[in-house]
Amino acid sequence: MWQRERKPVVGIFGFSGCAGDQLAVIHMEDELVDFFTSADIKFFHMAQSHQEVDHVDVAVIEGSINTDKQLAELKEIREKADIVVALGTCATHGGIQYLGDNQKEFEERIAHVYGKDGKVPQFSELVGNAQPAEPIHKFIEVDYSIPGCPVAKENFIPIYTKLISGLKPTKYPYPVCVECKFQGNDCFLLHGKYCLGPVTAGGCDACCPTFGVSCVGCFGTYEGANYPSMIAKLVEIGLTEEDAKRKLRMFGGEAVELALRSD
Ligand code: SF4
Ligand code: SF4
Ligand code: SF4
Known part of the structure; x- marks a missing residue:
């Protein structure tokens, strides 16, 4: 140092x-x-x-x-x-x-x-x-x-x-949904619209849902993400399983690949 x-x-x-x-x-x-x-x-x-x-x-x-x-x-x-x-x-x-x-x-x-x-x-x-x-x-x-x-x-x-400054930064220990709740937003998923907030790392203050746009996951994967549940929810609201996986893959990188392989 x-x-x-x-x-x-x-x-x-x-x-x-x-x-x-x-x-x-x-x-x-x-x-x-x-x-x-x-x-x-x-x-x-x-x-x-x-x-x-x-x-x-x-x-x-x-x-x-x-x-x-x-x-x-x-x-x-x-x-x-x-x-x-x-x-x-x-x-x-x-x-x-x-x-x-x-x-x-x-x-x-x-x-x-x-x-x-x-x-x-x-x-x-x-x-x-x-x-x-x-x-x-x-x-x-x-x-x-x-x-x-x-x-x-x-x-x-x-x-x-x-x-x-020689100090240790802290990590964001929660997904986008937590920040979305802090912003008081209504949830897209509850209205049958897709959103990847539950599996996406926080840190952006949920800026997309706050402005009326679904989260596409650009902050990458949240460490505690439950992909099977996320896929099941996306299928429930009308996506095919293939489309759900494609959306997860857009920014999910290796973490999503490993999770999907172990399905
Ligand atoms: S709108 Fe998206 S980010 Fe906000 S709570 Fe619902 S799923 Fe999470
Ligand atoms: S798409 Fe990116 S900037 Fe927008 S809410 Fe999701 S993680 Fe945040
Ligand atoms: S595409 Fe890659 S290099 Fe470009 S803004 Fe996104 S993360 Fe950064």
């Missing part, structure tokens, strides 16, 4: 995703001056041209791992970082690119897009050889996770501030 006499050294790294989480950080307009002055930002792919990384106190990593080159870079970052934070649902759960049966359908998809040999010759030197998308915790130890697609600054700032 850094000494109090110096600023903490931070790196913001990005792998496969839409870069929306790095953008969310840059869009923290009211807090941006504090963000760039409270820490020594050594690496921020989207915001800085001068980039060097030797050692970082805190590495914030966006995106899933989709190539062997990314995997090597990820391991290198872990070696240089005291604390690693997964930023956004691609990094925490695999994200949209984890859709479907990740391992089983991977070769089929690659062959469909790039031809039967499964190589991506025009890009392979630059980005490496493709492999099935995985969240970063599959390969390295992750100290903290901030899900969201993209993350909200209301989630990022408290955790980030604690980390650069």
Whole structure:
């Protein structure tokens, strides 16, 4: 851990995703001056041209791992970082690119897009050889996770501030439904409309149901999620079992895959 006499050294790294989480950080307009002055930002792919990384106190990593080159870079970052934070649902759960049966359908998809040999010759030197998308915790130890697609600054700032202050952040120990109740919302499920709040990690203040839109699960899976019950409820309100699973898979990543496999 850094000494109090110096600023903490931070790196913001990005792998496969839409870069929306790095953008969310840059869009923290009211807090941006504090963000760039409270820490020594050594690496921020989207915001800085001068980039060097030797050692970082805190590495914030966006995106899933989709190539062997990314995997090597990820391991290198872990070696240089005291604390690693997964930023956004691609990094925490695999994200949209984890859709479907990740391992089983991977070769089929690659062959469909790039031809039967499964190589991506025009890009392979630059980005490496493709492999099935995985969240970063599959390969390295992750100290903290901030899900969201993209993350909200209301989630990022408290955790980030604690980390650069040498304190330990706390996790959200409840699903979106708890925050939905705090907001006093009427429940979609009780009116026969789908909503994935019961199986989705809290932290967004149930912003979608509060504005009249069903939760699609973008904060990733809630650790205590009961998938069989969620699927049964979705089927009860009129979805096919296949559609219910497809909705769960959109942001659920590996946790949903494992749960569905053990059905
Ligand atoms: S989690 Fe969402 S916002 Fe973040 S990189 Fe992935 S797709 Fe983009
Ligand atoms: S509307 Fe959705 S998030 Fe809100 S309580 Fe119902 S299921 Fe949960
Ligand atoms: S309510 Fe659901 S879909 Fe909306 S931001 Fe929260 S987790 Fe994401």
